[in-house]
Amino acid sequence: MGQMPATKGPVISKKIDRFFIGLASAFLFVKRFFQEVWKPPYEFKEIARQCYEIGYRSLPLISLTGFIVGVVFTNQSRPSLSEFGATSWLPALISIAIIRAMGPLVTALIAAGKVGSSIGAEIGSMKVTEQIDAMEVSAINPFKYLVVTRTLAATFMIPVLVMYTDFVALMGAFLNVNANEMVSLSTFFVQVFEAVSFLDIFSSILKSLVFGFTIGIVGCYKGYNSSKGTEGVGKAANAAVVMAMFLIFIEELLALQIVNAIRAL
């Protein structure tokens, strides 16, 4: 057994310390959100502006991705189903896959990239250039004005965007099914809605709310705690995306477990 280098212990314990300090500060940040969200002023104008920004920023990429996901997924699923002569199940299969999993996940990941990074960079640069301090010294609550508004806007907007992605992806799927199996639009959508249950839609919306909250609060947290200098702003934006995506995958797994448990009841 080799002797441990003398510095190893403190280095590891410092890293562990830093991890728990980070965890605690993130927890306090989230806690502060839930304390301040109820207090006036409610900043409706700023929330509306942020909603618009979030929607506007992600719409082009989400439209494109949603459509392609619909087309490709339909195309790739056809051979397996046709082996059993079951291509008539395509609309049902696609609808379940898109509404339960792909719509929310694709939308959230794209929004984490577009929206999370821009929130992280914007708040980070306001922090670095002392704009946040400037609000504080003029008795304005910057947490309320910046963090609460952006987090709420992301929480409201991601479910809306998810519904939009679901629709676009289903249209992509329809075009593919229509071209190959000659299914009409009305038949297609009847099959789509027959396949999904109330639980599917409800859990999809709930999950999207959680994804939206995650994207907003993580972007704000990373920006708010960004270090000095322009380098700090870039790091904040990057860290916001990585952290949000990581959490979204974890939440997706948790949601899957919960919904499966409910379904088994």
Next chain:
Amino acid sequence: MEKVVEIRDLFKSFGDNHVLRGVDLDLYKGENLVVLGKSGTGKSVLIKIMVGLLPIDSGDITIFGQSIKGLKLGALNKLRLRIGFAFQHSALYDSMTVRENMEFPLTRNVKGLTRKEIDYRIDRLLNSVGLPQTANQMPSELSGGQKKRIGVARTLVLEPEIMLYDEPTAGLDPITCMEINHLINQVREEFNTSSIVITHDLTCAKVTGDRMAVLLDGQFGAVGTFDEVFHAEADPRIKSFYDYNFIQ
């Protein structure tokens, strides 16, 4: 003379970095007090503590007779409205126009103003700082000197009694420096403010300051008029300050 700020035995550290080590300072009503010091001596930290952006380690600061130690946010905010803080890099809100920058603190702190009253106040201040034409511009369209002026105008919108200027002339050309120096004096005349001007520019100190205080190693090494501070037998660290500025 009436004291508006009293700083007593103030200590502030960041980890092992002991920045302020027993600072004592008074600001009298109506005076311009210049705080001089090398980069990194804690000048900004000192005024940030005064407005509650950083907490006090030990010692105390009394502003308008009220200790700021352990002040609740509500009371602190009331005090903050009586103090204007002009940031080193202006800290203008870059998503807002100049007019919106000034409207933001005003409408959030003074309720029940009509549109006309708001515009009147803003236009008057923009005229005061000589930039009425910039009202609808974005901060990114302004020059460094213009940003500083708007930064000052924005803090004046709440009619503060104390002004804190953090390196108002840093990074500006000599002519613009002089304009800012005159603006600082003009603000005192027009708005009856007492000010702390932080700088390491001796011309700025000489033009704007009634008294100087030199921050050396976490304490004020000398306090007095320009001639009292910079005399032949002064501390070598203070003299080197003087030599360096005027050789340049």
